[in-house]
Amino acid sequence: MGSYCATCSALNPSLIRLVTAATAAARGIGAGRARSVREPTEVRWPSVNQRLSKPRANVQMSPHPLRRVRTPRFTALFAVPALLIAGAVASLPGTAAEAAGPTPSTQTAARPPAGHHPPVPAKTYFFVKGKVAHPARLTVADLARYPQSTQQVTFQSGAGPQTHTYTGARLIDVLTAAGPAFRADVKNDLLRYAVLVRASDGYEAVLSWPELVDGYGGTQALLASTEDGASLAEQGPRLTVPDDAKGGRYVSGVTSITLVRVGA
The missing domain is CATH 3.90.420.10 (Oxidoreductase, molybdopterin-binding domain)
Known part of the structure; x- marks a missing residue:
């Protein structure tokens, strides 16, 4: 991984920041998954006596227990390649110039819209x-x-x-x-x-x-x-x-x- 990052950084210095962010994101996802395994959430339902003693609220409770939405495993696998591809595209010629905005020369020389033709002086009839x-x-x-x-x-x-x-x-x-x-x-x-x-x-x-x-x-x-x-x-x-x-x-x-x- 270290040699691969060194090669990518030679293409574009900004890839270092992209790979670092992707690695941190992958670690965060893995830590979240580990925490979800170690610290399961316990759902306690009220007893029959508690339900009878308390007035019924105008809220319909779900008959099913709460379900944890887990992040698919392949998200972490594809996060790093996706960022590497984005960095490679950013290193292509002309991409940085487009992101930086128009240069003063392009601002002064505005192009007419497509299909536009300069007006022809009207004849005197x-x-x-x-x-x-x-x-x-x-x-x-x-x-x-x-x-x-x-x-x-x-x-x-x-x-x-x-x-x-x-x-x-x-x-x-x-x-x-x-x-x-x-x-x-x-x-x-x-x-x-x-x-x-x-x-x-x-x-x-x-x-x-x-x-x-x-x-x-x-x-x-x-x-x-x-x-x-x-x-x-x-x-x-x-x-x-x-x-x-x-x-x-x-x-x-x-x-x-x-x-x-x-x-x-």
């Missing part, structure tokens, strides 16, 4: 809807599919006159691709339609359909995708109305373009 056959959800990048126009405009704003260069698709081209639902049974039904442009902050501006159509107003209003060479992909397209001296209808951050029928 704008919608073409209303009296159209093909409603659409578009991005600034989608405007590149339409014929491109570039214009330099000057308009009066609350901060004074401004001059910018815009590039993008014509508003009339985007709406025509969506298929305006004009009524064929109504003469010049297109004259009853207007375009409502809404911004992300709730700002709105209106252009009439004839104002955009060649042969009537022919205004070259743009849904600009760039302003002075800078992309407007994050904030959304900007409406330009180059024939306006004031910039009230230069709607920034367009979120929806709605074709509405105004007439009866």
Whole structure:
């Protein structure tokens, strides 16, 4: 036993304490068993006269004598091997580090939970809807599919006159691709339609359909995708109305373009 303990202690110094505790536990169990053999417990039952002379309590006594619960013999036999196995497991690489807790490096570099993915930035969409056959959800990048126009405009704003260069698709081209639902049974039904442009902050501006159509107003209003060479992909397209001296209808951050029928 001494040579075996010396070998185990070479693997893990803590095994000495484990084997000592197991030996003490085994000795305690053996001493208890010896004491139980040497010092039997005698159970004395009251005589018949004592039972008759004393009032009967509301306690039901067991018809069987008290039984001593003895510890199985194999408990002491397996106590020492079990502790030796626990000590061997404790000596494995990585077990002591796990018991000691996370190191500062692991505390600072927290791992995301399983199945977690970093959020993807949402795209800025704008919608073409209303009296159209093909409603659409578009991005600034989608405007590149339409014929491109570039214009330099000057308009009066609350901060004074401004001059910018815009590039993008014509508003009339985007709406025509969506298929305006004009009524064929109504003469010049297109004259009853207007375009409502809404911004992300709730700002709105209106252009009439004839104002955009060649042969009537022919205004070259743009849904600009760039302003002075800078992309407007994050904030959304900007409406330009180059024939306006004031910039009230230069709607920034367009979120929806709605074709509405105004007439009866």
